[in-house]
Amino acid sequence: MNERVMQFRIGLFVIVSGLVLTMMVVWFGETPSLLRDQVYLKVRYSEAPGVLEGVPVRKSGIRIGEVVAITFDERPGQPEGVIVTLALEHRYPVRAGSVPKLTRSIIGDVAIDMEPGSGEGFLPTGKTPVSAPDPIEGAVAPDPSKALAAATKAFEKAGDTLESINAAAAGLAKLTKSADKLDTLLVTWHDTGQNVSNAAKGINRFIAENEGNFQPALADLRAVGQKVNSALDEETVKNLREGINRFSNAAAQIDAELAALDPALKEIGAPTGRQSPRTDIGQAVRRLNMVLADVSLLTNKLRTPNGTLNSEGSLQKLLIRTDLHDNLNAMAQSANQAFLQLKVVLGTLRTFAEKVSNDPGVLGRGAFSRQ
Numbered sequence: 504m505n506e507r508v509m510q511f512r513i514g515l516f517v518i519v520s521g522l523v524l525t526m527m528v529v530w531f532g533e534t535p536s537l538l539r540d541q542v543y544l545k546v547r548y549s550e551a552p553g554v555l556e557g558v559p560v561r562k563s564g565i566r567i568g569e570v571v572a573i574t575f576d577e578r579p580g581q582p583e584g585v586i587v588t589l590a591l592e593h594r595y596p597v598r599a600g601s602v603p604k605l606t607r608s609i610i611g612d613v614a615i616d617m618e619p620g621s622g623e624g625f626l627p628t629g630k631t632p633v634s635a636p637d638p639i640e641g642a643v644a645p646d647p648s649k650a651l652a653a654a655t656k657a658f659e660k661a662g663d664t665l666e667s668i669n670a671a672a673a674g675l676a677k678l679t680k681s682a683d684k685l686d687t688l689l690v691t692w693h694d695t696g697q698n699v700s701n702a703a704k705g706i707n708r709f710i711a712e713n714e715g716n717f718q719p720a721l722a723d724l725r726a727v728g729q730k731v732n733s734a735l736d737e738e739t740v741k742n743l744r745e746g747i748n749r750f751s752n753a754a755a756q757i758d759a760e761l762a763a764l765d766p767a768l769k770e771i772g773a774p775t776g777r778q779s780p781r782t783d784i785g786q787a788v789r790r791l792n793m794v795l796a797d798v799s800l801l802t803n804k805l806r807t808p809n810g811t812l813n814s815e816g817s818l819q820k821l822l823i824r825t826d827l828h829d830n831l832n833a834m835a836q837s838a839n840q841a842f843l844q845l846k847v848v849l850g851t852l853r854t855f856a857e858k859v860s861n862d863p864g865v866l867g868r869g870a871f872s873r874q
């Protein structure tokens with residue numbers, strides 16, 4: 504095989520491949536729309552939810568075209584809206600008066616259905632999107648999803664109504680079962696009314712029999728009221744009011760004293776690691792705690808780890824050494840003698856104080872006699 508034949512075959516293969524590729528692009532791409540015999544129609548909608556290029560256009564359920572362009576209505580003097588350009592198959596003419604209606608399914612699919620018109624002739628169309636005539640008015644079908652939501656709410660309300668009816672029926676059934684008890688209640692109520700009537704008759708009879716005693720009793724009661732009024736004169740009422748005011752003042756003073764003691768009580772119950780207290784009682788308690796802590800330290804020093812008395816401590820030596828005992832005894836005797844002498848002095852002072860208390864003028868007479 505020479506080189507010339509090889510080049511011919513390669514060229515033939517490239518040409519065939521290009522033709523196959525071109526056919527695939529034509530049949531499976533967007534190019535077939537250029538080869539179809541189509542006309543163009545413009546439709547104006549106030550709103551076009553879900554409309555995109557490629558949305559099908561149907562007539563009596565048969566696809567006759569698709570959406571090729573979507574623009575806003577910017578014409579002067581016209582309300583805002585959307586202009587949708589439709590590409591329709593020329594072999595499917597649309598009668599005049601037809602209305603392109605935008606519909607949506609429950610699952611969200613969008614389509615434009617051409618509702619049949621009753622006019623004569625056919626709708627004017629253009630060979631190209633630019634040459635299409637002025638837009639015609641389209642319609643938008645209700646959204647089925649919104650209708651489904653409204654129906655769902657209606658079913659919920661109907662369910663609540665049925666529940667209320669069932670509850671009312673159950674209550675009526677209970678009332679029917681209680682009919683026998685209702686008869687018993689009516690009989691009992693009748694008997695009770697008769698008893699009340701008899702009791703009222705007895706009360707009337709008692710009042711009629713003792714009518715003569717009621718007048719003296721009322722007179723005595725009126726006399727007692729007059730005595731109470733005479734006893735509660737202005738001075739007594741004034742004294743009672745003063746007593747109540749004093750009691751109120753005493754209660755207020757007690758409240759003030761408790762309020763004054765509140766800081767001290769708070770400091771007494773406060774934790775030990777708190778700052779220095781600011782009241783006298785808090786200071787006293789703090790000092791007592793310090794003294795007890797010092798005593799605890801002292802006892803810890805006097806004890807050994809085993810709990811016995813420290814033999815090297817001062818108390819142990821005081822118990823063992825006799826000379827310390829003698830010194831303490833001598834000190835105690837000296838203190839006893841001093842106390843005896845102090846007792847004599849205190850007796851003399853007591854006698855002097857008694858004389859002065861009996862006759863305070865003694866001090867003045869003694870001073871004048873010396874002068």
